[in-house]
Amino acid sequence: MRARQLGITLGLGTPGALNAITDVPGVRVGHSTLKTRVDGKQVCTGVTVVQPRAGEARQQPCFAGYHVLNGNGDATGLEWISEAGLLTTPLAITNTHSLGIVRDTLIALERERLADPAVYWCMPVVMETYDGLLNDIWGQHVKPAHVREALDHAESGPVQEGAVGGGTGMICHEFKGGIGTASRRLPAEQGGWKVGVLVQANHGKRQELRVDGYPVGRQLMTIPSPFAERGTPGMGSIVVILATDAPLLPHQCRRLAQRASIGIARTGGGTEDSSGDLFLAFATGNQALPPADYGRKDLAFSSAVQMVNNDHMSPLFLAAAEAVEEAIVNAMLAGESMTTDDGVRVPGLDGETLLQALRETGWNSCR
Template sequence: MTKPRARALGLPFAGTPGPYNAITDVPGVRVGFTTLSDPAKGMRTGVTAILPREDSAAPQPVWAGQYSLNGNGEMTGTHWINDAGYFMGPICITNTHGVGAVHHGTTRWMIDTYAQYFGEGHAWAMPVVAETYDGFLNDINAMHVTSEHAIAALNSAVSGPVAEGSVGGGNGMISYEYKGGTGTASRQVSVEGQTYTIGALVQANHGLRPWLNVLGVPIGQHMTENRLMDREAGSIIVIIGTDAPLSGLHLRQFAKRAAIGIGRNGTPGGNNSGDIFLAFSTANPQPMPQNATAFSTKTTLNGEYLDPFYLAVVESIEESVINAIVAGEDAVSVKPAGITCKAIDTDRLAAFFRPL
């Protein structure tokens, strides 16, 4: 049974979401999961896949910008994103020890999906694969995730509502010492009569309980039971998508605002936390640069009009993290064994926001 999302609990988040309040509100964006759970094997992990656009026989550039608040983690392909302002193909998120297998599987999926493109000349694949550490709730050294799991997640990607909490790569994750995982939200922004969508998806595996704030309320100072740790030991991956026409520089500014988004919930960005963010735009579809003419033309928003978009980025990430937490279910640890990571008490959380 799906648990109520944060808004359904009565939490008064600002801004106007899209119809699904998810990254899939961005036209063409699809999300898929492979979720691996087997208590007998200490298995609680998986793969989350994001397909940014509806490609045809060949991939198209996805304009992008990247930012790392704290680099204790991995997101592949970012060197090229920072130099070229784009990537091609999917984005996948998994656990720390699954990056290689997922990269291998995603590359295989790209070669098979764009067979004609890869069959001609010397095309190359450099997919984006990110991770957070799930070794408390999952036997991460068993390396349960395989390339086939990545392919399955990619093949399952669809538009529409997005599952949250213990799904895909978020299956074994902990946030603010509650069961965390996958969360998503979106916002709509209008400029000059045109409405655009900003969507975020997070893999939330970060934060200490005393830091937790929800819409300015210091929840972690009041809900102190069942704590798990006394120092930061996790990470958070944030993926931001939009259909607004933006340059690579603008998208890097979007990615930077993810630090404010996660900061609204209380994290200062701990030393052991890999806080790594990527923003992409599906606007301006064009052929791959190596197959294009010498000159290209793109439409981009004037930077003077971006402040409402920056606010939408921050708000969607703030809500995504709380959606990940309220979707959580109790989970038992494997290392050390037998400790229950509790789901947040959503009734108690909601009570902080009921009128007196």
Template sequence: MPVRAREIGINIGRGKPGKHNAITDVPGVKVGHVTLIEGKGKLVVGKGPVRTGVTMILGHPGHPFDEPLYAGAHWFNGNGELTGMAWIQEFGLLTSPIALTNSSSVGVVRDAIGSIEASMLLPEQNPWSLPVVGETWDAALNDMAGGHVKPEHVWEAFRKAKDGPVAEGNVGGGTAQIAFGFKSGIGTASRKLPDSDGGWTVGVLLQANHGRRDNLTVLGAPVGEEIPATAVPFPQPPEATYRPGAGSIPIIVATDAPLLPHQCQRLARRAGIGMLRSGGLAENDSGDLFFAFSTANRGKIPGPNIVHSPLKHDLTVLTDAFLDPIFEAAAEATEEAILNSLLMAETMTGRDNVTAHALPPALLLKILAKYKRGPRPAGS
């Protein structure tokens, strides 16, 4: 049965989660999923079996061009795709929703987001869009070349986006993902800083499809080494032996701390600490792409569609010397979100009857107890 890490006493780090322990704890951030599961048996390209979807992350309650947000990105290993990065690098502005899907659906999702944004503007506003879309390879279980993600699915994910608890595991873009040789998917977590550190919230949402089994680490314990393939089998796609370490992990970090673009870039980089702590090593065949944005200063930053922009504008900005608690929060939330992506996923059989097995919570707890890393109070 799917379970979140904290529900079985696995508390990552020292920080305190937000209300829902999700990226939506950052005020104004919403998440929507569309999950596509259809068919079984032998792969027939274009027909299935289908095990895929799209996940949408919204940081703007209104039109992104009217209220852009500061953002930054970091590439740990670039064997993957995150669209719109030239614009982010040059201007540091997030002017679109963010979406996660499979590798072959990046184009259709990007174009659909462009149509969503255009629908919000008047024709005379000359709409243009540079959406942010990340991907992971889900062809071990899914008919990825079949083009099953359609524009209407992107629109549906956009309309479904809401705050509050976020579905994890086999949902949205994470439907058919595999990490550390286990079934994985979407994972999320958050940290609420104490008032003494500004009281900001940092939230993470990721799509885990990376890592080698023998590197999986939980609370410092070598969990992956303790679970051989004889205990929990690896997926075996028919055309090739499953290649441990192949895959990707796009990580989205949101915060309401008032950060400038270069500070967002630095925050995105800290997601890599959480990935490394859990055993991800940015292998050659992995796309480890991290993106961070700040919802602060919304409405104060002139948008690209404003013809008569002010000569100058005032902002509230966090002093660099006080970034460390936010960095730590991002690392902890990332590590916990990766574990949630594993524990909330369920065993799935996909194309050609390939099966990806879930990480058994009872077995995980047994291993942690062996290394004296069992359930403990939060913050201990």
């Protein structure tokens, strides 16, 4: 169950119809999930793809920006976003050792779609977190076919959460983690825009976990930790993708991405040296940006764009913080218990266990 199905309402904002990143029109999400054994080793990994618009990203670029809270992680394509402020490819999330093959496959698939690839190049954005406790990460089992599958299955509508796609082998606050999503819809008097979030949650210590501001992690310490004998509590990372239909400029997208830090902090994360905390935000509100086709000679010298006045950015910041907070909780609630190759149990956080821990801290769903 998701947080709101349990009566846990995080923040004051109103979710979109799906309470997912796909509440932002045009955004699509696809997964390819690997759960098998190869040469006697457990394979528990995958890839998740986010398409920013209904059409090809190259033909319909978005303004974008990113923020790094802690750099113990990797991502491709971010320097060009920093320089040009444009997202011109799909986004993908996978495990640490499969980042390269996912990037290369996205380039190969892009070439397939081009009439004349001699006049274009692309630098896809691929982000990662570490799944080496539950997955044979050194085996690099994500292959080009899995990237193609995730792209082919990318769709609007409800988003699968938990142990799917890139989140298949992830651990969050010493519980099973993975993919989580949530959204917020601003009231008409604040612009009426939507902010959607997708996280790959693989971070955090149990004792620091907070839900709705309550220190539930302290009530859950009797549940055995998967890091008791191997690894370190809090090791791992979180990546966050934020989407909005507000007409933001690149620097405003970067400012929106920064607010993911607040949502992570509200759940008790963001303080580990060993965590790679990377966030990217894109905005679809400007519809007429020129295509990323560098061989064309007919493009206009300038394009008319809109922007949200800075005085009206605060509701978007709040929406981003709340949606990230809720997406992390949703990722944990969707994660079912799994076991590592050497028999260590990674517990799922079921809804009733969380509700009991909340009640023990004084939480009241009717407040």
